[in-house]
Amino acid sequence: MNQITESSDSSTDLTTWEIGPYHGSLPAPMRLRLGLDGEIIANCKVETGFLHRGLEKTCELHSWKAVITYADHLDPEVAVYGELVFCLAVEELGDTSVPPRAQSIRLILAELSRLSAHLLYMVRMAKAVGSETIIHYLLRDRERILDLFELLTGARFSLGFLRFGGVKADVTEGFLERVLEVCEMIRIRMKEYNDLFTFNHVFLQRSSFIGTMPASLIRNCGITGPNARASGIVFDVRKSDPYMGYDQLEFEIPVGRGEGGNVGDVHDRFLLRLREMTQSMEILKQLIEKLPTGEFLNEKYEKGFTIPAGEAYSKIESSRGLLGCHVISDGSEFPSRVQFRPPTLANLMAIPQLLQGTRIEDLPVVLASLDLGIAEADR
Amino acid sequence: VDKNTLVVRLNKIAEGSVLDVRRFGRSDIHSVWIDTQFLSTLAFGLKKDPQLKLDWLENLSVVELDEALMISYFIRSTVTQHSLLMRALVTPPSPDAEVKFPSVCGVWPMAEPHESEASELFGIQFEDPSDSISRGIKHNFLPEGWKGFPLRKSYKFPTEFYGITHYRPFNTLKQDKKLPR
Numbered sequence: 105m106n107q108i109t110e111s112s113d114s115s116t117d118l119t120t121w122e123i124g125p126y127h128g129s130l131p132a133p134m135r136l137r138l139g140l141d142g143e144i145i146a147n148c149k150v151e152t153g154f155l156h157r158g159l160e161k162t163c164e165l166h167s168w169k170a171v172i173t174y175a176d177h178l179d180p181e182v183a184v185y186g187e188l189v190f191c192l193a194v195e196e197l198g199d200t201s202v203p204p205r206a207q208s209i210r211l212i213l214a215e216l217s218r219l220s221a222h223l224l225y226m227v228r229m230a231k232a233v234g235s236e237t238i239i240h241y242l243l244r245d246r247e248r249i250l251d252l253f254e255l256l257t258g259a260r261f262s263l264g265f266l267r268f269g270g271v272k273a274d275v276t277e278g279f280l281e282r283v284l285e286v287c288e289m290i291r292i293r294m295k296e297y298n299d300l301f302t303f304n305h306v307f308l309q310r311s312s313f314i315g316t317m318p319a320s321l322i323r324n325c326g327i328t329g330p331n332a333r334a335s336g337i338v339f340d341v342r343k344s345d346p347y348m349g350y351d352q353l354e355f356e357i358p359v360g361r362g363e364g365g366n367v368g369d370v371h372d373r374f375l376l377r378l379r380e381m382t383q384s385m386e387i388l389k390q391l392i393e394k395l396p397t398g399e400f401l402n403e404k405y406e407k408g409f410t411i412p413a414g415e416a417y418s419k420i421e422s423s424r425g426l427l428g429c430h431v432i433s434d435g436s437e438f439p440s441r442v443q444f445r446p447p448t449l450a451n452l453m454a455i456p457q458l459l460q461g462t463r464i465e466d467l468p469v470v471l472a473s474l475d476l477g478i479a480e481a482d483r
Numbered sequence: 484v485d486k487n488t489l490v491v492r493l494n495k496i497a498e499g500s501v502l503d504v505r506r507f508g509r510s511d512i513h514s515v516w517i518d519t520q521f522l523s524t525l526a527f528g529l530k531k532d533p534q535l536k537l538d539w540l541e542n543l544s545v546v547e548l549d550e551a552l553m554i555s556y557f558i559r560s561t562v563t564q565h566s567l568l569m570r571a572l573v574t575p576p577s578p579d580a581e582v583k584f585p586s587v588c589g590v591w592p593m594a595e596p597h598e599s600e601a602s603e604l605f606g607i608q609f610e611d612p613s614d615s616i617s618r619g620i621k622h623n624f625l626p627e628g629w630k631g632f633p634l635r636k637s638y639k640f641p642t643e644f645y646g647i648t649h650y651r652p653f654n655t656l657k658q659d660k661k662l663p664r
Binding site: 149150151152153154156158160161196197199323324325326339344414415416417419426428430432440441443445449450452453455456482 | 540
């Protein structure tokens, strides 16, 4: 595990660098073995697994309901996606209906999580280029979203709010109004972010024309989500396989245009997430305007139920891409198998090719731009 | 693509490769059980088939069923939007032994991290005759010296590891099946 692999390239004398698993330039625990030709990265190998918690095995050892909490830990930054994808799979397995109000509440949480995740992404990008001021502004605004989570669920992280057949509770008093307030605040602040950071010439210099992901690399690695869309690939599970009523909502799928440099470069990936935030706010407004009345939980499934033997596969669009969940039941009180398909696995696979030819000083920026969720990849 | 057309097309790619075709859960997707020896031929054929063009391996999932390991390939076309679930079984010689299985990395490169995971956690050694696996990514899920394959059903949790004692109460909970609903 600790053995350093020497470069197989005998034509030049490469310096071998080993970074990680814990290092300031890395967005998450992982180890990079770099072969350097001067300041240029000639080859790279990635080692992950440092955050492995045995999550899928743990899911097999706990009751169906308890697994919701573990699914929530799939990616602590965006807890609701793990819960949602697992609940969708179990509901398909049990042929469970979800009341329309519960569907909308779930989507409100999902889109708020997307906003929160993209703000955190911007924080990591700002940290990678050394822009301290914007980090404080972004974290200040993200706190407002965490306040909303607390108002609705009682928790700021690890929400544990979804149930089979709905959600744990109805919206609290004043929650919807505050969601709209926060959306309006972020809409105004977006201009501030853009003036201070997005189109700041220093950030443009650090992020344009580097880490370009061609469409062929995206297809070979199976990359989905904002990273794929930034490279011009129009694929979003919310449109291709709509779930929880996304087909009833009007929103656009932004695609990379290469405004700052190349299509699919670091700056394009950053800009795309800003555009996605605008779309998420539009979705939130529509959800709140059209929030159906009625039950928030299918009571039938709360009062004792069994999951029939069988299997199901669900997929959602998380903030990082396609998140899948394959669930198998043998009819007992415990899942026979819970397998997650995290989007970050594909992003990790792209790193060796993506970093080839990159200058060493661009490494933190390129890695931060990929939005790696190592917690979900390592499970 | 309906069931009969699918079977005809698959048998055209590799005669006698299809063992069974079922519906996957409550979905409309076909679950095709295949003979493992035809896996590589079928994978290549499905990707090149002008009608199906199944060019994207969306997910690879493994589960142990009655001492056999079931490998499920969730395949999708980015062109035609067709989806298919392809399945194969492999039985390890003993519960603790590794087993060899053909890799599909040569056809769907995105299978690499999934196969790497399954290799470590299920003890399946994926072999690629074309040697097209880049191995640019390596998982270290298990510490050095860890014995067994944790995601197999027969796996027994160690009671100690390098002198550190482990106590896992949920093992007994699951065996008793006394959890309140």
